[in-house]
Amino acid sequence: MTATAARPALAAASVPLPASRRRRWLRRYGLASLGAAIILAWILVALLAPLILPYLPDTVEVTKRLQPPEAAHWLGTDALGRDDLTRLLYGARISLSTGFIVVVVGAVFGTLLGGIAAYARGAVEELIMRATDLVLCFPPIILALAIAAALGIGTTNTIIAMLVVWWPKFARLARSLVLVQRSHEYVEAATVVGLTPARILLRHIIPNAIGPLVVLVTLDVGNAIITFAGLSFLGLGVVPPTPEWGSMVAEGRELVEQWWVAAFPGLAILTIVLGFNFLGDGIRDWLDPKARRR
Protein backbone atom coordinates (compact mmCIF):
# COMPACT_ATOMS: atom_id res chain seq x y z
CA MET A 1 0.00 0.00 0.00
CA THR A 2 2.61 2.48 1.08
CA ALA A 3 4.82 1.44 -1.82
CA THR A 4 2.18 2.26 -4.44
CA ALA A 5 1.39 5.49 -2.70
CA ALA A 6 5.03 6.54 -2.54
CA ARG A 7 5.87 6.00 -6.20
CA PRO A 8 3.93 8.86 -7.77
CA ALA A 9 4.90 11.07 -4.85
CA LEU A 10 8.59 10.39 -5.47
CA ALA A 11 8.28 11.04 -9.17
CA ALA A 12 6.57 14.30 -8.42
CA ALA A 13 9.34 15.35 -6.10
CA SER A 14 12.33 14.50 -8.33
CA VAL A 15 11.26 15.61 -11.80
CA PRO A 16 10.24 19.23 -12.38
CA LEU A 17 6.71 19.04 -13.67
CA PRO A 18 4.92 21.17 -16.20
CA ALA A 19 2.27 23.33 -14.55
CA SER A 20 -0.65 21.23 -15.74
CA ARG A 21 0.80 18.01 -14.35
CA ARG A 22 1.61 19.73 -11.10
CA ARG A 23 -1.96 20.90 -10.85
CA ARG A 24 -3.17 17.39 -11.52
CA TRP A 25 -0.85 16.04 -8.84
CA LEU A 26 -2.17 18.62 -6.41
CA ARG A 27 -5.74 17.78 -7.23
CA ARG A 28 -5.13 14.08 -6.80
CA TYR A 29 -2.81 13.99 -3.82
CA GLY A 30 -2.94 17.51 -2.41
CA LEU A 31 -5.68 17.02 0.16
CA ALA A 32 -4.30 13.69 1.35
CA SER A 33 -0.78 15.12 1.63
CA LEU A 34 -2.13 18.06 3.59
CA GLY A 35 -3.91 15.63 5.90
CA ALA A 36 -0.78 13.56 6.40
CA ALA A 37 1.22 16.73 7.09
CA ILE A 38 -1.25 17.88 9.74
CA ILE A 39 -1.17 14.48 11.45
CA LEU A 40 2.63 14.30 11.35
CA ALA A 41 2.91 17.81 12.76
CA TRP A 42 0.66 16.89 15.67
CA ILE A 43 2.56 13.67 16.36
CA LEU A 44 5.85 15.58 16.32
CA VAL A 45 4.53 18.29 18.62
CA ALA A 46 3.13 15.70 21.03
CA LEU A 47 6.46 13.89 21.19
CA LEU A 48 8.55 17.03 21.59
CA ALA A 49 6.21 18.80 24.04
CA PRO A 50 8.62 18.66 27.04
CA LEU A 51 11.48 20.03 24.91
CA ILE A 52 9.74 22.99 23.33
CA LEU A 53 7.69 24.21 26.29
CA PRO A 54 8.96 26.23 29.26
CA TYR A 55 6.06 25.11 31.51
CA LEU A 56 4.65 21.86 32.87
CA PRO A 57 0.99 20.98 32.21
CA ASP A 58 0.00 20.96 35.88
CA THR A 59 1.96 23.90 37.28
CA VAL A 60 -0.63 26.07 39.02
CA GLU A 61 0.00 29.82 39.17
CA VAL A 62 -2.88 31.34 41.08
CA THR A 63 -1.78 34.91 40.37
CA LYS A 64 -1.93 34.25 36.63
CA ARG A 65 -5.53 32.98 36.45
CA LEU A 66 -7.44 33.38 33.16
CA GLN A 67 -4.85 35.55 31.43
CA PRO A 68 -5.74 36.28 27.80
CA PRO A 69 -3.25 35.18 25.12
CA GLU A 70 0.01 37.15 25.54
CA ALA A 71 3.74 36.79 24.95
CA ALA A 72 4.43 34.67 28.04
CA HIS A 73 1.32 32.51 27.52
CA TRP A 74 0.58 32.29 23.82
CA LEU A 75 -2.85 30.76 24.32
CA GLY A 76 -3.54 32.34 27.72
CA THR A 77 -4.03 30.55 31.03
CA ASP A 78 -6.94 28.59 32.50
CA ALA A 79 -8.94 29.03 35.70
CA LEU A 80 -6.08 27.62 37.79
CA GLY A 81 -3.41 29.70 36.09
CA ARG A 82 -2.01 26.78 34.09
CA ASP A 83 -0.50 27.54 30.69
CA ASP A 84 -3.05 26.61 28.02
CA LEU A 85 -0.54 25.99 25.24
CA THR A 86 1.35 23.54 27.44
CA ARG A 87 -1.81 21.66 28.35
CA LEU A 88 -2.89 21.68 24.71
CA LEU A 89 0.34 20.11 23.44
CA TYR A 90 0.48 17.53 26.22
CA GLY A 91 -3.18 16.87 25.51
CA ALA A 92 -2.23 15.82 21.97
CA ARG A 93 -0.48 12.80 23.51
CA ILE A 94 -3.68 11.56 25.15
CA SER A 95 -5.91 12.22 22.14
CA LEU A 96 -3.58 10.67 19.57
CA SER A 97 -2.70 7.61 21.63
CA THR A 98 -6.27 6.84 22.72
CA GLY A 99 -7.48 7.37 19.15
CA PHE A 100 -4.90 4.98 17.72
CA ILE A 101 -5.36 2.38 20.47
CA VAL A 102 -9.15 2.26 20.13
CA VAL A 103 -9.09 2.03 16.35
CA VAL A 104 -6.20 -0.42 16.01
CA VAL A 105 -7.35 -2.79 18.76
CA GLY A 106 -10.96 -2.47 17.58
CA ALA A 107 -9.91 -3.13 13.99
CA VAL A 108 -7.83 -6.20 14.90
CA PHE A 109 -10.65 -7.69 16.99
CA GLY A 110 -13.31 -6.83 14.44
CA THR A 111 -11.28 -8.11 11.49
CA LEU A 112 -10.50 -11.38 13.22
CA LEU A 113 -14.13 -11.94 14.23
CA GLY A 114 -15.46 -10.92 10.82
CA GLY A 115 -12.82 -13.05 9.11
CA ILE A 116 -13.64 -16.08 11.23
CA ALA A 117 -17.35 -15.57 10.56
CA ALA A 118 -16.86 -15.45 6.82
CA TYR A 119 -14.42 -18.34 6.76
CA ALA A 120 -16.27 -20.66 9.12
CA ARG A 121 -19.84 -19.91 7.90
CA GLY A 122 -22.74 -21.74 9.56
CA ALA A 123 -23.54 -21.33 13.25
CA VAL A 124 -20.30 -19.51 14.09
CA GLU A 125 -21.00 -16.89 11.44
CA GLU A 126 -24.58 -16.50 12.60
CA LEU A 127 -23.49 -16.02 16.21
CA ILE A 128 -20.79 -13.46 15.44
CA MET A 129 -22.87 -11.45 13.00
CA ARG A 130 -25.93 -11.31 15.27
CA ALA A 131 -23.68 -10.06 18.07
CA THR A 132 -22.41 -7.43 15.65
CA ASP A 133 -25.97 -6.37 14.78
CA LEU A 134 -26.81 -6.22 18.44
CA VAL A 135 -24.05 -3.76 19.26
CA LEU A 136 -24.85 -1.73 16.15
CA CYS A 137 -28.47 -1.28 17.25
CA PHE A 138 -27.24 1.05 19.99
CA PRO A 139 -26.09 4.56 19.12
CA PRO A 140 -22.33 4.33 19.80
CA ILE A 141 -21.95 7.39 22.00
CA ILE A 142 -24.85 6.40 24.27
CA LEU A 143 -23.71 2.79 24.70
CA ALA A 144 -20.13 3.87 25.32
CA LEU A 145 -21.42 6.40 27.82
CA ALA A 146 -23.42 3.76 29.68
CA ILE A 147 -20.50 1.34 29.79
CA ALA A 148 -18.00 4.03 30.77
CA ALA A 149 -20.34 5.16 33.54
CA ALA A 150 -20.65 1.55 34.72
CA LEU A 151 -16.91 0.95 34.71
CA GLY A 152 -16.07 4.25 36.36
CA ILE A 153 -14.14 7.31 35.26
CA GLY A 154 -10.64 6.81 33.86
CA THR A 155 -8.73 6.63 30.61
CA THR A 156 -8.45 2.83 30.52
CA ASN A 157 -12.13 2.32 31.36
CA THR A 158 -13.17 4.78 28.67
CA ILE A 159 -10.99 3.01 26.12
CA ILE A 160 -12.58 -0.31 27.08
CA ALA A 161 -16.05 1.19 26.76
CA MET A 162 -15.20 2.55 23.33
CA LEU A 163 -13.73 -0.79 22.21
CA VAL A 164 -17.01 -2.52 23.04
CA VAL A 165 -18.81 -0.31 20.53
CA TRP A 166 -15.94 0.00 18.05
CA TRP A 167 -15.27 -3.50 16.67
CA PRO A 168 -18.59 -4.25 14.90
CA LYS A 169 -18.11 -2.03 11.86
CA PHE A 170 -14.75 -3.69 11.21
CA ALA A 171 -16.29 -7.11 11.69
CA ARG A 172 -18.96 -6.33 9.08
CA LEU A 173 -16.53 -4.98 6.53
CA ALA A 174 -13.98 -7.76 7.12
CA ARG A 175 -16.66 -10.39 6.71
CA SER A 176 -17.78 -9.06 3.36
CA LEU A 177 -14.17 -8.70 2.18
CA VAL A 178 -13.20 -12.20 3.26
CA LEU A 179 -16.32 -13.64 1.63
CA VAL A 180 -15.11 -12.21 -1.68
CA GLN A 181 -11.56 -13.51 -1.23
CA ARG A 182 -12.76 -16.92 -0.15
CA SER A 183 -14.05 -17.78 -3.59
CA HIS A 184 -10.66 -17.11 -5.22
CA GLU A 185 -8.57 -19.98 -6.49
CA TYR A 186 -5.58 -19.24 -4.32
CA VAL A 187 -7.63 -20.13 -1.23
CA GLU A 188 -8.57 -23.44 -2.81
CA ALA A 189 -4.92 -24.03 -3.64
CA ALA A 190 -3.87 -23.26 -0.08
CA THR A 191 -6.47 -25.69 1.23
CA VAL A 192 -5.31 -28.42 -1.13
CA VAL A 193 -1.70 -27.88 -0.07
CA GLY A 194 -2.90 -28.62 3.45
CA LEU A 195 -2.53 -25.30 5.26
CA THR A 196 -4.54 -24.86 8.44
CA PRO A 197 -7.63 -22.62 8.23
CA ALA A 198 -6.05 -20.18 10.71
CA ARG A 199 -2.97 -19.85 8.52
CA ILE A 200 -5.01 -19.42 5.36
CA LEU A 201 -7.09 -16.74 7.00
CA LEU A 202 -4.25 -14.83 8.64
CA ARG A 203 -1.49 -15.20 6.07
CA HIS A 204 -3.39 -15.34 2.80
CA ILE A 205 -6.93 -14.00 2.92
CA ILE A 206 -6.64 -11.05 5.29
CA PRO A 207 -3.53 -9.56 3.64
CA ASN A 208 -5.40 -9.61 0.33
CA ALA A 209 -8.51 -8.01 1.79
CA ILE A 210 -6.79 -5.31 3.78
CA GLY A 211 -7.09 -2.29 1.46
CA PRO A 212 -10.59 -1.05 2.35
CA LEU A 213 -9.88 -1.84 5.99
CA VAL A 214 -6.92 0.53 5.92
CA VAL A 215 -9.20 3.30 4.64
CA LEU A 216 -11.72 2.66 7.38
CA VAL A 217 -8.95 2.66 9.99
CA THR A 218 -7.54 5.98 8.77
CA LEU A 219 -10.91 7.66 8.64
CA ASP A 220 -11.76 6.22 11.98
CA VAL A 221 -8.90 7.56 14.08
CA GLY A 222 -10.52 10.97 13.70
CA ASN A 223 -13.87 9.57 14.84
CA ALA A 224 -12.26 7.89 17.82
CA ILE A 225 -10.50 11.11 18.83
CA ILE A 226 -13.78 13.06 18.67
CA THR A 227 -15.64 10.37 20.61
CA PHE A 228 -13.02 10.12 23.33
CA ALA A 229 -12.90 13.91 23.65
CA GLY A 230 -16.70 13.93 23.83
CA LEU A 231 -16.77 11.37 26.63
CA SER A 232 -14.09 13.39 28.44
CA PHE A 233 -16.13 16.53 27.88
CA LEU A 234 -19.03 14.76 29.59
CA GLY A 235 -16.76 13.98 32.53
CA LEU A 236 -16.17 10.28 31.81
CA GLY A 237 -12.77 10.22 30.14
CA VAL A 238 -9.60 11.26 31.87
CA VAL A 239 -9.21 11.94 35.56
CA PRO A 240 -8.27 15.58 36.28
CA PRO A 241 -5.72 17.13 36.20
CA THR A 242 -4.66 15.08 33.15
CA PRO A 243 -4.54 17.54 30.25
CA GLU A 244 -7.03 16.33 27.65
CA TRP A 245 -8.79 18.36 24.95
CA GLY A 246 -12.36 17.34 25.68
CA SER A 247 -12.07 18.01 29.39
CA MET A 248 -10.29 21.31 28.66
CA VAL A 249 -13.29 22.44 26.61
CA ALA A 250 -15.52 21.34 29.48
CA GLU A 251 -13.48 23.42 31.94
CA GLY A 252 -13.90 26.49 29.75
CA ARG A 253 -17.53 25.85 28.86
CA GLU A 254 -18.97 28.47 31.21
CA LEU A 255 -16.23 31.02 30.45
CA VAL A 256 -17.72 32.85 27.47
CA GLU A 257 -15.72 36.00 28.32
CA GLN A 258 -12.50 33.96 28.59
CA TRP A 259 -13.21 32.22 25.27
CA TRP A 260 -9.60 31.07 24.80
CA VAL A 261 -9.86 28.42 27.51
CA ALA A 262 -12.38 26.36 25.52
CA ALA A 263 -11.76 27.64 21.98
CA PHE A 264 -8.19 26.41 21.40
CA PRO A 265 -8.50 22.81 22.60
CA GLY A 266 -11.58 22.45 20.37
CA LEU A 267 -9.68 23.94 17.46
CA ALA A 268 -6.95 21.36 18.11
CA ILE A 269 -9.51 18.55 17.85
CA LEU A 270 -10.92 20.07 14.65
CA THR A 271 -7.51 20.29 12.94
CA ILE A 272 -6.40 16.79 13.82
CA VAL A 273 -9.73 15.22 12.84
CA LEU A 274 -9.71 17.21 9.60
CA GLY A 275 -6.21 15.82 9.00
CA PHE A 276 -7.46 12.25 9.31
CA ASN A 277 -10.51 12.95 7.16
CA PHE A 278 -8.39 14.57 4.42
CA LEU A 279 -6.05 11.61 4.42
CA GLY A 280 -8.86 9.04 4.51
CA ASP A 281 -10.68 10.82 1.69
CA GLY A 282 -7.53 10.86 -0.43
CA ILE A 283 -6.76 7.19 0.18
CA ARG A 284 -10.30 6.28 -0.76
CA ASP A 285 -9.94 8.15 -4.02
CA TRP A 286 -6.78 6.20 -4.91
CA LEU A 287 -8.27 2.85 -4.03
CA ASP A 288 -11.59 3.44 -5.73
CA PRO A 289 -11.00 4.75 -9.25
CA LYS A 290 -14.74 5.09 -9.80
CA ALA A 291 -15.00 7.70 -7.07
CA ARG A 292 -11.78 9.38 -8.15
CA ARG A 293 -12.10 13.08 -8.76
CA ARG A 294 -10.57 13.98 -12.08
Add this chain to the structure above:
Amino acid sequence: MLRYVVSRLGLSVVMALLATLVIFLIANTVPGDPVLAQLGDVAASNKEFVAAWRAKYGLDLPLWERYFVFLKGLVHGDLGISIASQRPVLDDIEQFAPATLELASVGFLLALVVGIPLGIIAAVRRDSWIDHLARLVSLVGVSSPTFWLAFIMLALFYGGLQVAPGPGRLDPIAFPPPTVTGLYLVDTALAGDWAAFRDALAHLILPSLVLAAATLGLLTRTTRASMLESMQQDYVRMARAKGLSEWRVILGHVLPNALIPVVTLGGLAYANLLTGAVMTETVFSWPGLGRYTFTSAAALDFPAIMGITLIVAVTYLVINLLIDISYALMDPRVVR
Protein backbone atom coordinates in the same frame (compact mmCIF):
# COMPACT_ATOMS: atom_id res chain seq x y z
CA MET B 1 -44.06 -7.38 0.53
CA LEU B 2 -46.14 -8.25 3.60
CA ARG B 3 -43.93 -11.23 4.32
CA TYR B 4 -40.88 -9.00 4.14
CA VAL B 5 -42.39 -6.48 6.55
CA VAL B 6 -43.43 -9.19 9.01
CA SER B 7 -40.02 -10.84 8.99
CA ARG B 8 -38.25 -7.50 9.48
CA LEU B 9 -40.67 -6.71 12.31
CA GLY B 10 -39.98 -10.05 13.96
CA LEU B 11 -36.25 -9.51 13.71
CA SER B 12 -36.60 -6.08 15.30
CA VAL B 13 -38.55 -7.51 18.23
CA VAL B 14 -35.87 -10.15 18.80
CA MET B 15 -33.17 -7.48 18.65
CA ALA B 16 -35.07 -5.30 21.11
CA LEU B 17 -35.30 -8.23 23.53
CA LEU B 18 -31.59 -8.90 23.18
CA ALA B 19 -30.96 -5.19 23.73
CA THR B 20 -32.77 -5.41 27.08
CA LEU B 21 -30.48 -8.29 27.99
CA VAL B 22 -27.41 -6.22 27.13
CA ILE B 23 -28.67 -3.29 29.20
CA PHE B 24 -29.48 -5.60 32.08
CA LEU B 25 -26.07 -7.24 32.00
CA ILE B 26 -24.25 -3.90 31.93
CA ALA B 27 -26.35 -2.65 34.82
CA ASN B 28 -25.95 -5.76 36.93
CA THR B 29 -22.44 -6.98 36.36
CA VAL B 30 -20.62 -3.69 36.83
CA PRO B 31 -17.66 -3.66 39.18
CA GLY B 32 -19.19 -0.94 41.38
CA ASP B 33 -21.50 -2.05 44.18
CA PRO B 34 -24.88 -0.29 43.99
CA VAL B 35 -25.17 -0.60 47.75
CA LEU B 36 -22.19 1.62 48.34
CA ALA B 37 -23.30 4.03 45.65
CA GLN B 38 -26.78 4.50 47.06
CA LEU B 39 -26.44 4.05 50.79
CA GLY B 40 -24.21 6.20 52.94
CA ASP B 41 -21.10 4.80 54.61
CA VAL B 42 -22.84 4.41 57.96
CA ALA B 43 -25.81 2.52 56.54
CA ALA B 44 -23.52 0.37 54.39
CA SER B 45 -21.58 -0.80 57.45
CA ASN B 46 -24.75 -2.13 59.10
CA LYS B 47 -25.06 -5.71 57.78
CA GLU B 48 -28.74 -6.23 58.60
CA PHE B 49 -29.71 -2.96 57.00
CA VAL B 50 -27.79 -3.82 53.84
CA ALA B 51 -29.44 -7.24 53.64
CA ALA B 52 -32.89 -5.70 54.02
CA TRP B 53 -32.10 -3.10 51.40
CA ARG B 54 -30.85 -5.77 48.98
CA ALA B 55 -34.01 -7.79 49.53
CA LYS B 56 -36.19 -4.72 48.97
CA TYR B 57 -34.68 -4.09 45.51
CA GLY B 58 -34.47 -7.80 44.72
CA LEU B 59 -30.69 -7.76 44.60
CA ASP B 60 -30.50 -11.00 46.63
CA LEU B 61 -32.08 -13.01 43.80
CA PRO B 62 -30.00 -14.94 41.26
CA LEU B 63 -29.11 -13.02 38.10
CA TRP B 64 -31.55 -14.75 35.74
CA GLU B 65 -34.44 -14.22 38.14
CA ARG B 66 -33.57 -10.57 38.40
CA TYR B 67 -33.65 -10.37 34.62
CA PHE B 68 -37.23 -11.65 34.58
CA VAL B 69 -38.21 -9.17 37.28
CA PHE B 70 -36.60 -6.46 35.13
CA LEU B 71 -38.48 -7.66 32.02
CA LYS B 72 -41.76 -7.80 33.93
CA GLY B 73 -41.21 -4.20 34.97
CA LEU B 74 -40.47 -3.22 31.38
CA VAL B 75 -43.69 -4.74 30.12
CA HIS B 76 -45.53 -2.59 32.64
CA GLY B 77 -43.62 0.47 31.48
CA ASP B 78 -41.44 0.48 34.58
CA LEU B 79 -37.87 1.56 33.87
CA GLY B 80 -37.03 1.98 37.53
CA ILE B 81 -36.69 5.06 39.72
CA SER B 82 -34.09 7.68 38.89
CA ILE B 83 -31.72 8.11 41.83
CA ALA B 84 -31.15 11.78 41.10
CA SER B 85 -34.72 12.95 40.52
CA GLN B 86 -36.45 10.26 42.65
CA ARG B 87 -39.09 9.97 39.94
CA PRO B 88 -39.87 7.06 37.62
CA VAL B 89 -37.37 7.13 34.76
CA LEU B 90 -40.20 6.86 32.24
CA ASP B 91 -41.80 10.05 33.62
CA ASP B 92 -38.50 11.87 33.27
CA ILE B 93 -38.10 10.65 29.71
CA GLU B 94 -41.66 11.68 28.82
CA GLN B 95 -40.98 15.14 30.17
CA PHE B 96 -37.71 15.64 28.30
CA ALA B 97 -38.45 13.90 25.00
CA PRO B 98 -40.45 16.70 23.29
CA ALA B 99 -37.62 19.22 23.63
CA THR B 100 -35.24 16.82 21.92
CA LEU B 101 -37.78 15.91 19.25
CA GLU B 102 -38.26 19.58 18.42
CA LEU B 103 -34.53 20.33 18.33
CA ALA B 104 -33.62 17.25 16.30
CA SER B 105 -36.43 17.79 13.80
CA VAL B 106 -35.53 21.43 13.13
CA GLY B 107 -31.86 20.47 12.87
CA PHE B 108 -32.68 17.63 10.47
CA LEU B 109 -34.81 19.94 8.34
CA LEU B 110 -31.93 22.43 8.14
CA ALA B 111 -29.50 19.69 7.13
CA LEU B 112 -31.91 18.45 4.43
CA VAL B 113 -32.71 21.88 3.02
CA VAL B 114 -29.05 22.86 2.76
CA GLY B 115 -27.29 19.51 2.34
CA ILE B 116 -29.25 17.93 -0.51
CA PRO B 117 -29.27 20.97 -2.85
CA LEU B 118 -25.59 21.53 -2.09
CA GLY B 119 -24.84 17.92 -2.96
CA ILE B 120 -26.85 18.18 -6.20
CA ILE B 121 -25.10 21.36 -7.31
CA ALA B 122 -21.70 19.95 -6.36
CA ALA B 123 -22.35 16.91 -8.55
CA VAL B 124 -23.73 18.88 -11.49
CA ARG B 125 -20.96 21.49 -11.36
CA ARG B 126 -18.31 18.94 -10.60
CA ASP B 127 -14.82 20.32 -9.87
CA SER B 128 -16.08 23.90 -9.93
CA TRP B 129 -15.47 26.20 -6.98
CA ILE B 130 -18.86 25.33 -5.55
CA ASP B 131 -17.97 21.64 -5.59
CA HIS B 132 -14.77 22.35 -3.69
CA LEU B 133 -16.65 24.58 -1.28
CA ALA B 134 -19.20 21.83 -0.69
CA ARG B 135 -16.43 19.36 -0.02
CA LEU B 136 -14.78 21.71 2.46
CA VAL B 137 -18.07 22.48 4.21
CA SER B 138 -18.89 18.82 4.57
CA LEU B 139 -15.43 17.84 5.79
CA VAL B 140 -15.34 20.65 8.35
CA GLY B 141 -18.90 19.80 9.41
CA VAL B 142 -18.00 16.16 9.96
CA SER B 143 -14.73 17.01 11.72
CA SER B 144 -15.99 19.58 14.23
CA PRO B 145 -16.50 18.34 17.77
CA THR B 146 -20.15 19.20 18.46
CA PHE B 147 -19.57 20.30 22.04
CA TRP B 148 -16.94 22.77 20.88
CA LEU B 149 -18.98 24.08 17.95
CA ALA B 150 -21.85 24.71 20.37
CA PHE B 151 -19.55 26.69 22.64
CA ILE B 152 -18.13 28.75 19.76
CA MET B 153 -21.59 29.61 18.43
CA LEU B 154 -22.75 30.69 21.88
CA ALA B 155 -19.59 32.69 22.59
CA LEU B 156 -19.74 34.37 19.18
CA PHE B 157 -23.41 35.08 18.53
CA TYR B 158 -24.69 35.37 22.09
CA GLY B 159 -21.66 36.52 24.12
CA GLY B 160 -19.85 38.53 21.45
CA LEU B 161 -22.21 39.88 18.80
CA GLN B 162 -25.32 39.53 20.98
CA VAL B 163 -27.54 38.77 17.98
CA ALA B 164 -28.81 35.44 19.27
CA PRO B 165 -30.64 34.57 22.47
CA GLY B 166 -28.82 32.64 25.19
CA PRO B 167 -29.18 29.02 26.26
CA GLY B 168 -32.53 27.44 27.05
CA ARG B 169 -35.77 27.02 25.10
CA LEU B 170 -37.31 30.41 25.97
CA ASP B 171 -36.38 33.74 27.46
CA PRO B 172 -35.61 33.07 31.16
CA ILE B 173 -38.44 35.35 32.34
CA ALA B 174 -41.01 34.02 29.85
CA PHE B 175 -43.61 31.43 30.85
CA PRO B 176 -43.68 28.21 28.85
CA PRO B 177 -46.83 27.81 26.73
CA PRO B 178 -49.63 25.56 28.00
CA THR B 179 -48.45 22.03 27.32
CA VAL B 180 -50.27 20.25 24.52
CA THR B 181 -47.51 18.49 22.59
CA GLY B 182 -44.49 19.71 24.55
CA LEU B 183 -43.11 21.10 21.27
CA TYR B 184 -42.88 24.83 21.96
CA LEU B 185 -43.27 25.84 18.31
CA VAL B 186 -46.54 23.92 18.10
CA ASP B 187 -47.79 24.84 21.57
CA THR B 188 -47.18 28.58 21.19
CA ALA B 189 -48.84 28.54 17.77
CA LEU B 190 -51.84 26.69 19.16
CA ALA B 191 -52.10 29.23 21.96
CA GLY B 192 -51.88 32.01 19.36
CA ASP B 193 -48.99 33.57 21.28
CA TRP B 194 -46.85 34.72 18.38
CA ALA B 195 -44.33 36.63 20.51
CA ALA B 196 -43.57 33.41 22.37
CA PHE B 197 -43.45 31.54 19.04
CA ARG B 198 -40.79 33.92 17.74
CA ASP B 199 -38.92 33.59 21.03
CA ALA B 200 -38.96 29.79 20.83
CA LEU B 201 -37.86 29.89 17.20
CA ALA B 202 -35.00 32.28 17.97
CA HIS B 203 -33.81 29.98 20.75
CA LEU B 204 -33.87 27.03 18.32
CA ILE B 205 -31.61 28.58 15.68
CA LEU B 206 -28.15 28.17 17.21
CA PRO B 207 -28.56 24.71 18.76
CA SER B 208 -30.22 23.29 15.66
CA LEU B 209 -27.46 24.72 13.45
CA VAL B 210 -24.84 23.08 15.66
CA LEU B 211 -26.73 19.82 15.68
CA ALA B 212 -27.15 19.93 11.91
CA ALA B 213 -23.47 20.53 11.07
CA ALA B 214 -22.26 16.94 10.93
CA THR B 215 -25.46 15.64 9.33
CA LEU B 216 -25.29 18.36 6.70
CA GLY B 217 -21.78 17.23 5.80
CA LEU B 218 -22.82 13.61 5.49
CA LEU B 219 -25.93 14.41 3.44
CA THR B 220 -23.98 16.64 1.05
CA ARG B 221 -21.36 13.98 0.43
CA THR B 222 -23.81 11.15 -0.01
CA THR B 223 -26.05 13.16 -2.33
CA ARG B 224 -23.08 14.19 -4.47
CA ALA B 225 -21.63 10.69 -4.74
CA SER B 226 -25.01 9.18 -5.47
CA MET B 227 -25.82 11.82 -8.11
CA LEU B 228 -22.50 11.26 -9.86
CA GLU B 229 -23.19 7.54 -9.93
CA SER B 230 -26.66 7.81 -11.44
CA MET B 231 -25.54 10.48 -13.95
CA GLN B 232 -23.54 7.75 -15.68
CA GLN B 233 -26.53 5.47 -16.20
CA ASP B 234 -27.84 4.69 -19.66
CA TYR B 235 -31.31 6.11 -19.06
CA VAL B 236 -29.69 9.48 -18.37
CA ARG B 237 -27.91 9.39 -21.74
CA MET B 238 -31.25 8.40 -23.24
CA ALA B 239 -32.98 11.37 -21.60
CA ARG B 240 -30.28 13.69 -22.92
CA ALA B 241 -30.52 12.18 -26.37
CA LYS B 242 -34.26 12.83 -26.33
CA GLY B 243 -33.32 16.48 -26.08
CA LEU B 244 -34.59 17.20 -22.59
CA SER B 245 -33.18 20.30 -20.97
CA GLU B 246 -30.26 19.71 -18.63
CA TRP B 247 -32.25 20.59 -15.50
CA ARG B 248 -35.11 18.33 -16.57
CA VAL B 249 -32.61 15.51 -16.88
CA ILE B 250 -31.06 16.25 -13.50
CA LEU B 251 -34.24 16.78 -11.50
CA GLY B 252 -36.52 14.38 -13.34
CA HIS B 253 -34.24 11.45 -14.09
CA VAL B 254 -31.05 11.55 -12.07
CA LEU B 255 -32.32 12.84 -8.75
CA PRO B 256 -35.15 10.37 -8.01
CA ASN B 257 -32.78 7.44 -8.38
CA ALA B 258 -29.95 9.18 -6.60
CA LEU B 259 -32.11 9.83 -3.57
CA ILE B 260 -32.50 6.17 -2.56
CA PRO B 261 -29.22 5.91 -0.62
CA VAL B 262 -29.86 9.41 0.72
CA VAL B 263 -33.11 8.21 2.29
CA THR B 264 -31.28 5.41 4.09
CA LEU B 265 -28.61 7.72 5.33
CA GLY B 266 -31.13 10.43 6.17
CA GLY B 267 -33.13 8.05 8.34
CA LEU B 268 -30.02 6.96 10.20
CA ALA B 269 -28.93 10.58 10.52
CA TYR B 270 -32.29 11.50 12.03
CA ALA B 271 -31.92 8.68 14.55
CA ASN B 272 -28.45 9.97 15.33
CA LEU B 273 -29.77 13.50 15.82
CA LEU B 274 -32.45 12.29 18.21
CA THR B 275 -29.89 10.39 20.23
CA GLY B 276 -26.80 12.46 19.58
CA ALA B 277 -28.06 15.69 21.05
CA VAL B 278 -26.14 14.99 24.27
CA MET B 279 -23.38 17.51 23.59
CA THR B 280 -25.53 20.22 22.02
CA GLU B 281 -28.15 20.08 24.74
CA THR B 282 -25.54 20.12 27.48
CA VAL B 283 -23.90 23.29 26.19
CA PHE B 284 -27.20 25.03 25.37
CA SER B 285 -28.88 24.01 28.65
CA TRP B 286 -31.59 22.49 26.49
CA PRO B 287 -33.92 20.54 28.78
CA GLY B 288 -34.12 17.44 26.57
CA LEU B 289 -33.11 13.80 26.67
CA GLY B 290 -29.52 14.61 25.78
CA ARG B 291 -28.98 16.82 28.78
CA TYR B 292 -30.82 14.26 30.92
CA THR B 293 -28.35 11.66 29.65
CA PHE B 294 -25.47 13.91 30.59
CA THR B 295 -26.72 14.78 34.07
CA SER B 296 -27.53 11.11 34.71
CA ALA B 297 -24.07 10.03 33.58
CA ALA B 298 -22.40 12.74 35.65
CA ALA B 299 -24.36 11.66 38.75
CA LEU B 300 -23.84 7.95 37.92
CA ASP B 301 -27.62 7.67 38.07
CA PHE B 302 -27.75 4.12 36.82
CA PRO B 303 -31.48 3.43 36.43
CA ALA B 304 -31.76 6.63 34.39
CA ILE B 305 -28.78 5.79 32.14
CA MET B 306 -30.12 2.29 31.50
CA GLY B 307 -33.62 3.59 30.81
CA ILE B 308 -32.37 6.11 28.28
CA THR B 309 -30.07 3.60 26.59
CA LEU B 310 -32.97 1.19 26.19
CA ILE B 311 -35.41 3.81 24.88
CA VAL B 312 -32.79 5.06 22.47
CA ALA B 313 -31.97 1.55 21.23
CA VAL B 314 -35.66 0.90 20.59
CA THR B 315 -35.97 4.23 18.74
CA TYR B 316 -33.00 3.20 16.64
CA LEU B 317 -34.55 -0.16 15.85
CA VAL B 318 -37.88 1.40 14.89
CA ILE B 319 -36.25 3.95 12.58
CA ASN B 320 -34.14 1.23 10.99
CA LEU B 321 -37.26 -0.82 10.44
CA LEU B 322 -38.97 2.15 8.77
CA ILE B 323 -35.92 2.73 6.57
CA ASP B 324 -35.90 -0.89 5.44
CA ILE B 325 -39.60 -0.80 4.64
CA SER B 326 -39.40 2.47 2.73
CA TYR B 327 -36.40 1.09 0.92
CA ALA B 328 -38.42 -1.92 -0.15
CA LEU B 329 -41.20 0.38 -1.34
CA MET B 330 -38.82 2.51 -3.41
CA ASP B 331 -36.80 -0.36 -4.80
CA PRO B 332 -38.86 -3.53 -5.23
CA ARG B 333 -35.71 -5.52 -6.01
CA VAL B 334 -34.91 -5.53 -2.29
CA VAL B 335 -37.81 -7.83 -1.42
CA ARG B 336 -37.27 -10.43 -4.10
